[in-house]
Structure formats: structure tokens, C-alpha cells
Amino acid sequence: MCPERLLRTVPHEAENPIEKSLREAFLLLQDQLKPPFPLTIPFPPEYSQLNHAIAFGILAQPHLAKLLWVYSMLIHVSAEKIETLFISLMRQITGGDFSESNLWLSVEVLKILSNNWDWLVEEPIVLSSALYVYLRLLADHFRLGGSFKLEELKRMEIDFCVKALREHFQLSMHIGRDLVRILQDVTYIPEFKDIWKDLLFDPKSFQVSEFSSLSNLYWRRTPSHFFLLRISPQMESQLRFLLTFVKWGSQKRYQTWFVKKHLYWPGSESMISDIVRFICCVHHPSNEIIHSNVISRWAVIGWLLKSCRRNYYEANAKLALFYDWLFFDEKIDNIMNIEPAMLLMVNSVPQYVDITHMLLEFLFLLVDNYDVHHREMLAGSVSASINLLLRKGVVHSLDPLISCNSISPALRERLNSFLPALHLCCHKKVNEDETSIDI
Amino acid sequence: MPLRLPFYKLVYKRLEIEGDKMVLSCVNHVKSGWKSVFMVFTTVADDRSLHCLLTVYTWKKCTLRTGSVRESTVLSTLKVRDPSLNHSAAEAKEEEWGRIYLYYYIHMTKIIHLKDIVPAATNTVNAQFILLEKGGIARDGKEMTCPALVADETASVHFQMWGSECETFEPGDIIRLADGIFSYHKNNLVLRAGKRGKAEKVGEFTMLFVETPNMSEIRWARDPNNLKKFVQEAIVSPHSRIFGPSR
Numbered sequence: 040m041c042p043e044r045l046l047r048t049v050p051h052e053a054e055n056p057i058e059k060s061l062r063e064a065f066l067l068l069q070d071q072l073k074p075p076f077p078l079t080i081p082f083p084p085e086y087s088q089l090n091h092a093i094a095f096g097i098l099a100q101p102h103l104a105k106l107l108w109v110y111s112m113l114i115h116v117s118a119e120k121i122e123t124l125f126i127s128l129m130r131q132i133t134g135g136d137f138s139e140s141n142l143w144l145s146v147e148v149l150k151i152l153s154n155n156w157d158w159l160v161e162e163p164i165v166l167s168s169a170l171y172v173y174l175r176l177l178a179d180h181f182r183l184g185g186s187f188k189l190e191e192l193k194r195m196e197i198d199f200c201v202k203a204l205r206e207h208f209q210l211s212m213h214i215g216r217d218l219v220r221i222l223q224d225v226t227y228i229p230e231f232k233d234i235w236k237d238l239l240f241d242p243k244s245f246q247v248s249e250f251s252s253l254s255n256l257y258w259r260r261t262p263s264h265f266f267l268l269r270i271s272p273q274m275e276s277q278l279r280f281l282l283t284f285v286k287w288g289s290q291k292r293y294q295t296w297f298v299k300k301h302l303y304w305p306g307s308e309s310m311i312s313d314i315v316r317f318i319c320c321v322h323h324p325s326n327e328i329i330h331s332n333v334i335s336r337w338a339v340i341g342w343l344l345k346s347c348r349r350n351y352y353e354a355n356a357k358l359a360l361f362y363d364w365l366f367f368d369e370k371i372d373n374i375m376n377i378e379p380a381m382l383l384m385v386n387s388v389p390q391y392v393d394i395t396h397m398l399l400e401f402l403f404l405l406v407d408n409y410d411v412h413h414r415e416m417l418a419g420s421v422s423a424s425i426n427l428l429l430r431k432g433v434v435h436s437l438d439p440l441i442s443c444n445s446i447s448p449a450l451r452e453r454l455n456s457f458l459p460a461l462h463l464c465c466h467k468k469v470n471e472d473e474t475s476i477d478i
Numbered sequence: 479m480p481l482r483l484p485f486y487k488l489v490y491k492r493l494e495i496e497g498d499k500m501v502l503s504c505v506n507h508v509k510s511g512w513k514s515v516f517m518v519f520t521t522v523a524d525d526r527s528l529h530c531l532l533t534v535y536t537w538k539k540c541t542l543r544t545g546s547v548r549e550s551t552v553l554s555t556l557k558v559r560d561p562s563l564n565h566s567a568a569e570a571k572e573e574e575w576g577r578i579y580l581y582y583y584i585h586m587t588k589i590i591h592l593k594d595i596v597p598a599a600t601n602t603v604n605a606q607f608i609l610l611e612k613g614g615i616a617r618d619g620k621e622m623t624c625p626a627l628v629a630d631e632t633a634s635v636h637f638q639m640w641g642s643e644c645e646t647f648e649p650g651d652i653i654r655l656a657d658g659i660f661s662y663h664k665n666n667l668v669l670r671a672g673k674r675g676k677a678e679k680v681g682e683f684t685m686l687f688v689e690t691p692n693m694s695e696i697r698w699a700r701d702p703n704n705l706k707k708f709v710q711e712a713i714v715s716p717h718s719r720i721f722g723p724s725r
Contacts, residue, residue, distance in 0.1 A: 051642065051643060051646045051647065051677060051678050051679055273682075276683075276684065277682075277683045277684065280683060280684045284686055285686070289686075289687075292610060292649075292650075293683065295649070296649060296650035296682075296683060297683075299649075299650070300650070300682075300683075
């Protein structure tokens with residue numbers, strides 16, 4: 040839903056059902072919107088209809104600024120259940136987009152949040168979500184920044200994020216391990232350099248008892264709702280449609296339209312890592328769909344990786360793909376998060392073996408360098424991931440990779456070393472019981 | 479009361495509120511005929527919808543083109559066990575909705591699949607399809623024209639855009655055509671809105687399609703039994719020859 044477009048009548052466009060339901064709510068409740076106002080508290084379904092009616096009244100005068108003013112007033116009167124309003128607003132801020140309207144929205148939402156810290160600390164979901172959103176936006180704004188207009192926004196973003204981290208680390212930790220991932224993209228900003236120093240060498244300074252080392256964050260799986268934050272609702276429904284209904288062989292047109300709509304401007308590549316995270320961690324197709332002729336997640340991820348034009352974004356996308364591998368714990372993590380990476384590597388042989396090669400290389404690079412103090416732990420998690428994927432039959436064996444001559448012997452040997460003894464090359468005997476995918 | 483919404487939009491709106499996505503997908507495939515309507519409602523195991531349908535059969539003055547609906551048909555389709563009506567205020571409102579649904583159902587134009595279109599000089603084509611590709615914009619006298627490849631789940635066809643349509647519709651748009659015409663226009667067999675028809679965008683992206691058969695790439699001949707009608711004679715090409723198949 041694009042707020043500015045909501046009530047414009049565009050030629051050749053059928054009326055928007057959202058607009059329709061808003062208008063009907065308004066017409067229905069018109070009388071209640073004038074004084075004398077009823078003093079009874081409405082029931083939840085009536086409440087939401089009342090919200091819709093009010094929203095129509097505001098939107099009918101097309102001024103998003105007014106809407107934001109209403110939202111800030113709602114905070115002021117401690118209205119209930121407005122966290123979803125803010126989450127959906129934040130989802131409308133597009134990543135890597137430097138258009139006037141997008142930056143304006145970014146600033147205005149941040150202003151409301153920054154002016155209402157008292158309310159914000161009572162809303163852990165909004166606080167942690169806002170931190171996630173603005174850390175990601177900061178990374179884009181700093182990388183591609185430079186214009187004077189952005190200075191004020193960047194300053195506000197830094198102040199907001201630093202305050203959330205320094206003063207409310209307990210709530211910030213709700214983000215889980217992806218907090219580490221997104222913090223890495225802003226290390227070169229001086230304020231965050233200091234935060235990193237403390238994270239690594241003085242964790243106690245954050246004054247949270249559960250946080251004594253960075254690895255405490257690694258072991259927290261990031262709840263999936265965070266990955267929706269950087270995907271607009273329209274992008275989400277298109278991706279879900281693609282992965283639920285579109286058959287193998289029919290995906291090309293949809294991919295073209297997707298790129299044309301969401302990934303065509305410079306800077307839009309920044310969203311690819313967010314999309315990969317979404318596909319791996321949020322969209323888990325049912326067994327029925329997995330076994331059907333619908334295009335698989337690994338294929339869509341392969342296409343997205345190929346769409347990256349710059350190394351920086353490609354590396355981030357690969358990190359997003361392998362991130363859960365590095366910290367995988369069967370007790371808290373979901374095999375569906377690690378499945379796409381494995382299938383992409385195995386299925387790219389032999390036709391697209393360069394992809395497999397590139398991914399294996401990257402994986403081992405991560406294990407060795409992502410966190411040198413925890414190298415063994417990372418290697419153990421990767422091993423556990425592979426082990427589980429083999430055990431559950433997601434792939435029957437890694438022979439196609441290990442015996443593939445187009446992959447360098449060094450990589451193949453390294454891969455072999457991660458395999459549990461049962462599945463080492465040349466000792467392959469698939470246990471029939473383990474061939475069903477049990478997720 | 480929203481008196482001008484087509485039936486499917488009314489149902490769609492109510493179902494959005496009820497939130498049943500499976501039923502929503504059924505609604506998109508509602509063809510004409512009572513059976514389809516009841517099928518949609520039976521998949522909603524919800525008493526309120528049942529009341530809507532009970533309203534239907536209690537509303538005796540139906541002026542259906544397809545003939546009258548018998549009580550037994552309704553009951554057997556619904557497998558209703560206890561059709562007694564309780565007239566509480568809420569249910570009375572549901573009856574009202576049911577009446578409106580029915581009224582507009584009767585007047586709803588039939589949506590057809592592209593595989594069923596036949597060349598004719600009349601504008602009776604009501605279809606919904608997704609725009610796959612656009613050709614170049616040209617001028618035909620004062621107006622702009624633009625050929626396009628459109629498709630639904632059953633077939634594709636060449637759609638001739640006219641005037642402001644050329645710049646409004648983009649690949650990926652889902653378009654609903656009302657009162658369109660499928661005929662020979664300057665030697666090309668194309669689907670178009672024509673003077674009396676209207677095309678409007680109803681969505682984007684979320685529609686499945688096939689590119690073959692292409693109804694414009696079929697050779698038609700007059701039906702020997704009924705010279706006013708056309709029948710398929712031969713397939714000129716499985717895919718559009720203007721817009722190559724997407725591999």
C-alpha cells in the first residue's frame with residue numbers, strides 16, 4: 040500500500056479494495072466521529088473499524104504528514120495496539136532509495152520515535168524493530184551518502200541507534216545474531232567503532248547480565264518478524280506468490296517484472312541480502328509445495344545472487360545465505376533456514392559449477408575469518424548443519440561435489456573434512472530410512 | 479450501500495474481512511452459474527455465509543437468465559441440515575447482504591477464459607488476464623496504438639491497446655476487460671476494448687498464465703452449421719510470432 044497513491048483516481052485502474060473498505064467504514068461510522076463522542080470503549084473488531092474510519096478521514100485529505108501527526112498523537116494518548124502501525128510504516132521505507140519522499144518518510148518516522156522514548160521503552164518490539172531498520176538504513180546512507188540533505192538524517196539515525204544500544208541493550212538483544220551482522224556494516228562510523236570495541240573487549244559496559252561475550256548474541260536465533268521489516272508488503276506478496284505458485288520454467292517473466300519494480304535503481308542491490316534472509320528464514324514452503332513442480336527457494340536465491348552487480352552486495356548476500364550455518368544449533372534453529380544454501384550448491388553442479396565453487400570458497404572464508412576467536416565453534420556449527428542436512432535426507436550425499444573435477448581439490452578436501460565419518464566419500468551407502476525429508 | 483460493485487468484488491471484500499485466503503482464490507475463478515457461487519460458500523464453513531444463501535432461496539423473486547433455482551438444488555448443494563432461520567438483528571443484516579449479492583450476481587457479466595474466446599463482431603468478451611509484453615507504440619490517425627501479449631491460465635492472445643491504455647498498462651499488470659471484442663482488425667486477429675469496452679488494472683504480478691495456445695495464432699473458419707460463428711481450423715503457431723516465447 041502506497042499512502043500517497045491511496046486515494047488518487049488513476050485512469051484505467053480499478054478501485055483499490057483497501058480504499059473501498061476504508062470509505063465504507065467511514066460512511067458507517069460517520070455519526071460516531073462527530074461530538075458527542077461515546078464514552079464506551081469499543082470492542083477490538085469495532086476498534087479496528089474505527090481506526091479505519093479515522094484513517095479514511097485523514098487520508099481523504101492526501102497529506103501523509105497529517106497521518107504521521109495522528110500517529111504521534113496516538114502515542115500521546117497511549118492508544119492501544121499501535122505498534123503494528125509503526126511496523127507497517129517502517130516497512131514502507133525502501134532500502135537504498137534516495138528519493139525525496141522516501142528520505143522524508145525516514146526522517147519523519149525517526150522524529151516521532153526519537154521524541155517518544157518513554158513510550159518506546161514500553162514497546163520492545165517497536166524499539167528493536169526500529170533499531171534493526173535504522174541500522175540497515177544507516178549502512179545504505181553512509182555508503183551512498185555525501186549529499187548535504189542526508190547529514191541531518193544520518194546524525195539522527197546514529198543518535199537513535201547508539202542510544203538504543205547503549206541504554207537499552209537488553210531490548211536491542213532481542214534482535215539476536217543478526218544484530219551482529221548488521222552492525223558490521225556500520226563499523227567504519229566512529230560512534231559504532233566505539234560500540235564494537237566495547238562489544239568485543241568490554242561487554243559489561245552494556246550492563247546486561249546475560250551479555251558477557253559476543254557469542255551470547257550468536258546463540259540467539261533472530262525471530263523471523265525482523266526479516267519482514269526490510270521487505271515491503273508488496274515485495275513480500277510477490278515473493279511468496281513466486282515461491283508458492285509459479286512452476287519451474289515459468290519464472291523468467293516474473294523475475295523480470297520483480298527486478299523492474301524493485302531492483303532497478305542504483306542502490307537497490309542493498310535489498311538483496313534482506314530478500315535472501317527473508318527467503319531463508321521467513322518463507323518456509325510446505326512439504327507439498329517442496330515436492331511439487333513449483334520453483335524452489337534455492338533457484339530464486341541463485342537468480343538473486345547473479346543479479347548483484349557489485350562485489351560488496353554480493354558478499355553481503357552470500358553472508359545472508361550462510362549466516363545460520365555459522366551458528367547452527369539443532370535445538371533452537373530450523374533446518375529450513377539452512378536448506379537453500381545446500382541445495383543451491385549441490386544442484387548447481389555440473390551446469391553452473393562456478394556458483395558452487397564461489398559458494399564453497401565463501402563458506403570456508405567465513406569459517407576461518409568471520410570471528411577468529413570462535414573459529415572452532417563456527418566450524419562445528421557448519422559441520423552440524425551439513426550433518427543434519429544429510430541425516431534428514433535434504434541431500435543424499437555430497438558426492439556430486441566431492442567428486443566434481445571442476446571444483447578445486449583444495450576446496451573438495453576441505454569440504455570432506457566437514458563431513459561426519461559415515462558420509463565420507465568412497466564409503467557411501469545411503470541408509471534407506473533416512474531418505475524422507477522430515478522437517 | 480455499495481450498489482455498483484460487481485459480485486466478485488463484494489464477495490472478495492467480505493472474505494477479506496473473514497480472512498479466508500483459500501476461499502479468496504476460489505472466488506477468482508468463479509465462472510457463471512449457481513454451482514460456482516454455492517461452491518464458494520460451502521468452502522467457508524461459516525454460519526453467516528450460510529445465512530446469506532438461505533436468504534437467496536427465501537427471496538422468491540429471482541429473475542435469473544439461467545432459469546429459476548429450486549430449493550432442492552440449494553439444499554443439496556449446501557448439504558444443509560437445519561435450514562431454519564433465526565431472525566436476530568445480525569442475521570437480518572446478513573440476509574440483506576445476501577439479497578444484494580444475488581441482485582448483482584444476476585447482473586454480473588460472465589467472465590470467460592481466453593481459451594474459449596471466438597472471433598465475433600460483438601463486444602461480449604469479459605476476461606481477466608496479465609500483460610506479458612508490450613510492443614512499440616504507433617499512431618493510427620490521431621490515436622496511439624500498441625500491440626501486447628496477454629495471457630490467463632488457459633491461453634494467451636494479442637491485445638491491441640488504444641489511446642491512453644498504451645502508456646498506462648505495463649508488463650506484470652493484471653487487467654480486467656469488460657465488453658471487449660475479439661475480431662480482425664487490419665488483418666490481425668486481436669482482442670481489444672473497442673469503443674464500448676473498458677480495460678482496467680486490478681492488480682500486479684500475482685496471476686498464473688500460459689503462453690500457449692495463442693488465440694491470435696489460430697486459423698478460424700466459419701462453422702458450416704452456423705455461418706455467423708467461427709470454429710478453430712488449424713494452429714498457425716503454438717506461440718505468438720510477434721512476441722517470441724520466453725524461455
